[in-house]
Amino acid sequence: MPGGAANLVGRLRRQQLVVVTGKGGTGKSTVAAALGRLLAARGRRVLLLELDPRENLHHLLAVPPSGGEIVAASPRLRLENVQPLRVVEALVRERLKVQVLVRRVLASPIFQHFVEGGPGFKELAILVHALGQVRREGEGGSDVVVLDAPATGHGVSLLLAPVLVAEAIPHGPVGRLAHEVAALVSDPARCGVVIVTSAEEMPVQESLELIAQLDAALGRTPETVVVNGLYPPAPAGTAAGPGGTPALHLWRERRATYERELARLARAWVGPRVELPLLALDRGPEIVAALERLLGEAA
Amino acid sequence: MSLGALDRPLVVVVGGGGVGKTTFAAALGLASAREGTDTLVMTFDPSERLKDALGVGAAARGTEVRVACDTPGRLDASLLDPRATFDRLIRRYAPDEASCRRILENRFYRHLGGSLAGILEYMAVERLFEVDAERRYGRVILDTPPTRQALDFLEAPDRMLAFLESGALKVALRRWFDDRGRLRATAHLAGIGRGVEALLDHVVGLDLLRDMAEFFQIWAPLYDGFKGRARTVQALLRAKGTVFVLVTGPGEERIADALFFARRLGEAGMRLGPIVVNRVHPAPDPAAVEGGRADPGAAGLQLFAWLAARDARGLARLRGLLSTGDLLVALPLLARAPTSLEALEAMGSLLLGELAAAGPARPPRRLPRRGKTA
Numbered sequence: 001m002p003g004g005a006a007n008l009v010g011r012l013r014r015q016q017l018v019v020v021t022g023k024g025g026t027g028k029s030t031v032a033a034a035l036g037r038l039l040a041a042r043g044r045r046v047l048l049l050e051l052d053p054r055e056n057l058h059h060l061l062a063v064p065p066s067g068g069e070i071v072a073a074s075p076r077l078r079l080e081n082v083q084p085l086r087v088v089e090a091l092v093r094e095r096l097k098v099q100v101l102v103r104r105v106l107a108s109p110i111f112q113h114f115v116e117g118g119p120g121f122k123e124l125a126i127l128v129h130a131l132g133q134v135r136r137e138g139e140g141g142s143d144v145v146v147l148d149a150p151a152t153g154h155g156v157s158l159l160l161a162p163v164l165v166a167e168a169i170p171h172g173p174v175g176r177l178a179h180e181v182a183a184l185v186s187d188p189a190r191c192g193v194v195i196v197t198s199a200e201e202m203p204v205q206e207s208l209e210l211i212a213q214l215d216a217a218l219g220r221t222p223e224t225v226v227v228n229g230l231y232p233p234a235p236a237g238t239a240a241g242p243g244g245t246p247a248l249h250l251w252r253e254r255r256a257t258y259e260r261e262l263a264r265l266a267r268a269w270v271g272p273r274v275e276l277p278l279l280a281l282d283r284g285p286e287i288v289a290a291l292e293r294l295l296g297e298a299a
Numbered sequence: 300m301s302l303g304a305l306d307r308p309l310v311v312v313v314g315g316g317g318v319g320k321t322t323f324a325a326a327l328g329l330a331s332a333r334e335g336t337d338t339l340v341m342t343f344d345p346s347e348r349l350k351d352a353l354g355v356g357a358a359a360r361g362t363e364v365r366v367a368c369d370t371p372g373r374l375d376a377s378l379l380d381p382r383a384t385f386d387r388l389i390r391r392y393a394p395d396e397a398s399c400r401r402i403l404e405n406r407f408y409r410h411l412g413g414s415l416a417g418i419l420e421y422m423a424v425e426r427l428f429e430v431d432a433e434r435r436y437g438r439v440i441l442d443t444p445p446t447r448q449a450l451d452f453l454e455a456p457d458r459m460l461a462f463l464e465s466g467a468l469k470v471a472l473r474r475w476f477d478d479r480g481r482l483r484a485t486a487h488l489a490g491i492g493r494g495v496e497a498l499l500d501h502v503v504g505l506d507l508l509r510d511m512a513e514f515f516q517i518w519a520p521l522y523d524g525f526k527g528r529a530r531t532v533q534a535l536l537r538a539k540g541t542v543f544v545l546v547t548g549p550g551e552e553r554i555a556d557a558l559f560f561a562r563r564l565g566e567a568g569m570r571l572g573p574i575v576v577n578r579v580h581p582a583p584d585p586a587a588v589e590g591g592r593a594d595p596g597a598a599g600l601q602l603f604a605w606l607a608a609r610d611a612r613g614l615a616r617l618r619g620l621l622s623t624g625d626l627l628v629a630l631p632l633l634a635r636a637p638t639s640l641e642a643l644e645a646m647g648s649l650l651l652g653e654l655a656a657a658g659p660a661r662p663p664r665r666l667p668r669r670g671k672t673a
Contacts, residue, residue, distance in 0.1 A: 024316025025548070054559060056552070151316055168406075168510075201346045201636070203317065232599050247583030247603045253634035280605040283551050 008224055008274065008298040009042055015192045016134045017127075017145050017184065018223070019159060021210070022196030023203040024151040027228040030283065031196045031276075032148040033060040034291035039144055040077035041292070047133050047142040048073075050081045051126065051150055057081070062285045070140075078142070084122040087129045123161030127181045159185050159193065160217050185218060192223035199227050199258035199265070208268050224272040224298070227262060231255045231278055274298040302331060303654045304572045304626055307542040309431075309535065310440045313453070313564070314546035315556045319577045321345045322637055322646070323546050324442040325353060325376075329366075329640065330647030331438050332374035339363060339375045339430060342442035348638040350378075361387070361426075368640050372437065381422035388425065392524060407510035421455040424532045431535060453567060456533040460526065542572035547617075549579045549610035549629075554617050561621070573626040573654060576614055581631050582607040628653045 012018060012035075020032040029050075036048040047070070050057040055065045061073040066081035073079055093102050130145040149158050162182035169175040185191050195210055197203040207225060214220055234252040266273070276294055281287040305327065312324045321342050328340035340353075350356060355364045355376045361383040363375040386403065393399035402408055430439060443453070535541065543564055547557040557574060564571050583603045618627055630649060637643045 025553075026317065054555065056555070198317075200317075201348060205346065232602065234599065245584050245600075246581065247600060250581070250632065250634045251599055251603060254632075257635065278602065278606075280602050282609065 006299070008272065009038060009296060011223055011272075012039060012144075012192050013042075013044075014189065015144055015223075016190045017130055017147065018192040018194060019147045019149050019185075020194045020196060021149040021158075022151070022226075023198075023206045026196050026198045026203050028151070028196045029057055029148050030060060030288060030291060031194070031226055031228060031295075032146055033057055033288045034295055035194065036077055036146045037061075037074075037288060037292045038295050039146065040074060041296075044076065044143040045141065046077045047130075047145045048077065048079045049126075049130060049133075049145055049147045050079065051084070051148065053081070053083065055081045057148060059284060060288045082126055082129060084126055088122060088125045091125055091128060120157070120161030120165045123158045124165050124178055124181060126158065127162060127185065128177055131181060131184060159214070163217055186220055188220050188223070193220070194224055194226060195222050196226045196228055197265075198229050199261040201257075201261060204261045204265050207265065211269055221271055224274055225265065225269055226274045226276060226295075227265070228276045229278045230258055230275055272299060301655075302327075302334060302651065305542060305544065305654070307572075308438055308540040309538070309542070310438065310572075311453075311536070311541065311543045311569075312440065312442050312546060313543055313560060315548070315553060315560075318546050318548045318553070319636075320546045321442050322349060322643070323544075323575065323577060323650075324440050325349060326637065326643045326646040326650060327544075328374055328376070328440050329368060329370070329643050330651055331440065332366075332368065332370035332372040333644065333647070335371040336437035337373040337375075337435070338438045338440065339377065339436045340440045340442065341377050341379055341427070341430070343379050343444050345378070345442075348636070352638045352640060352643060363430075366640075375436070377426075379426055381426075384422040384426045388422075402514065405510060405514045407514045421459045421529070424455050425528060427535070428528050428532050431532075453536065453564075453569070456529040456536070457567075459529045460533070464526075537568050537570075539570075542570050544572050545574045546577055547574065549576050549613040549617075551609075551613055551616075554613060554620070557617060558620060561625075571625070573628050573657070574617075574621065575650070576617065576627065576629045578632040579610045579614065579629045580606040582611070626654070626657050628657050 018035065018039075020028055020035065022028045022031075029052075032048065036046045040046040048057060048061075050066070055067075057079055058065045058071070061077070061079060063071050063073045063079060065071075066079050068081055068083050068086060070078050070080045089106055092106060126147075130147060133142050133145055136142070162178045162185060166175060166178035166182045169178060193214060195207050197207040211222060211225075214222060231251060231254050234248065234255045262275070274295065276291060279287055279290055281290060310327065312320055312327070314320045321344070324340055324342055325345070328338050331338040345353075350359075353366050353376050355366065355378070358364055359376055359378045361377070361380040363377045366374040366376050368374055389402050390399055393402065427439070427441060430436070545557060545560055545564075547553045547560075561571055561574070580603060583600055585604075614627075614629055621627060628650070630646070630653065633642075633646070635642070637646050
């Protein structure tokens with residue numbers, strides 16, 4: 001394909017939604033922020049959606065917390081912390097139109113229980129909200145929504161929710177919405193999935209399980225697997241210089257674990273993979289800028 | 300060596316994802332059995348290597364399996380399987396074979412019902428109730444899912460009770476459909492009724508409502524039992540004999556997590572014992588970092604020096620933010636994740652040594668109960 005579709009940025013060039021997921025503690029949010037900055041730098045209008053109610057993405061972009069509002073980090077990059085209940089309420093208002101009904105529905109304990117613990121409604125509402133942002137014309141609209149999704153287990157339920165809801169509710173407005181969003185997340189041309197992992201046993205395991213679930217339920221593959229926080233290769237030659245220190249021993253053993261897990265990942269997943277090094281930088285805008293540069297060069 | 304602050308009949312291990320919580324629980328279990336107490340480690344999702352180390356495989360799913368270790372106390376391990384527990388409860392309590400099969404095959408139960416009001420998290424708690432009621436162990440060590448889900452998990456009995464006592468259930472329990480599968484509430488309204496039916500069908504679909512109504516109806520005879528057990532577990536989690544260990548990492552982003560968790564435990568009236576900061580990078584020998592400047596590995600060693608300094612900074616910050624009564628224990632990042640019984644024992648002794656050094660065993664802190672906001 002012309003226009004450099006061979007690399008990561010090229011492949012994400014036309015996506016409307018990029019879902020960044022992975023096991024907790026692997027640097028998922030940092031990668032999401034870096035990806036958001038990168039796509040904005042390449043000319044797309046980006047909305048970063050954060051789902052964690054304890055906001056922290058704004059630290060990474062050096063902007064004030066969103067508090068549920070949209071804040072601009074740069075001319076083409078904006079951030080919003082999404083509160084699922086508010087999104088569901090807005091959706092009910094929009095769809096029901098009759099004020100009395102709206103009030104009764106929102107006040108009903110059944111509604112509260114079903115949205116809170118219920119069958120994928122909350123997840124569906126978040127995706128509908130994302131889709132709405134991309135569809136919006138003019139000033140307030142975005143070309144792409146980068147979603148900092150919950151950690152793997154919940155991340156996959158976010159991606160599978162539309163399919164489940166569409167199955168349970170085949171007809172009607174809710175069913176139609178579910179079908180529409182299910183089609184979006186199943187379509188690699190419009191929606192990208194980025195899995196973030198570290199080269200350790202459990203995160204690699206979860207990533208492979210997620211890849212299998214995406215294939216089984218949505219018939220699709222992720223856009224890329226980002227392996228984050230790699231120790232640099234340890235120097236060869238044990239005897240000379242500082243070779244005998246415990247730190248060097250630790251370094252060699254850790255690196256060996258990483259190489260073993262990278263190999264395991266590569267055996268099971270032959271698609272695109274990005275390896276990001278462990279950087280001597282605190283969590284903040286600086287590390288995001290460094291990762292943005294590395295992701296920009298990624299295949 | 301004594302388990303000090305962790306010498307309690309029920310130890311609940313909580314913390315974020317990727318901090319080595321499950322490994323910690325296994326090491327603690329081994330230390331407990333070594334000290335002479337019959338111990339059970341209940342865990343959710345251990346790595347393959349850890350399962351191998353403990354010698355427990357799929358056989359331990361939903362039941363206890365003996366760990367082959369030569370300790371004065373017995374060590375058992377089990378893998379919590381919420382769905383299997385739920386299925387078993389239904390099989391045990393369903394009035395007859397037919398209604399049992401109807402629940403198990405109900406579409407709502409199979410696909411969606413699981414997440415309703417945290418039922419699956421609650422099922423793990425049910426298992427805890429069963430084990431506690433049997434009183435076969437001197438100590439139970441309960442590993443929990445990562446942070447957010449762990450909160451769901453700990454709050455599951457409360458949420459379950461709230462759900463069972465709420466009006467939602469009464470509405471759900473009403474007979475919504477007549478024998479022909481038509482909505483009862485609308486039947487007598489003739490034309491208008493069919494309009495309402497069509498509207499409901501239009502919005503959520505009658506099939507879904509029918510499945511849900513059936514699920515709640517078949518499940519109804521089990522509610523009272525559930526309520527009683529949920530109350531027992533609610534009390535158990537807050538009992539004097541229960542202590543929570545918070546496992547966390549030294550990184551900046553983990554500090555907020557740890558404080559959040561400590562606060563939520565306190566608000567829920569649960570007792571916080573030691574806070575374990577796991578996987579702290581040890582400081583490399585400064586001479587090696589300096590002296591090795593010409594060495595090809597110098598950049599890497601400087602990275603390690605930076606990581607050690609970052610971890611020390613995080614540890615100091617966390618210590619500063621905790622109250623003086625809190626017990627803070629740091630465990631080093633190990634060259635290899637402990638994946639053998641020997642390595643787990645070594646980690647356990649390291650932990651007990653650090654616990655003893657960190658302070659005398661004192662009753663775990665019980666935070667004042669605050670409002671539900673926060």
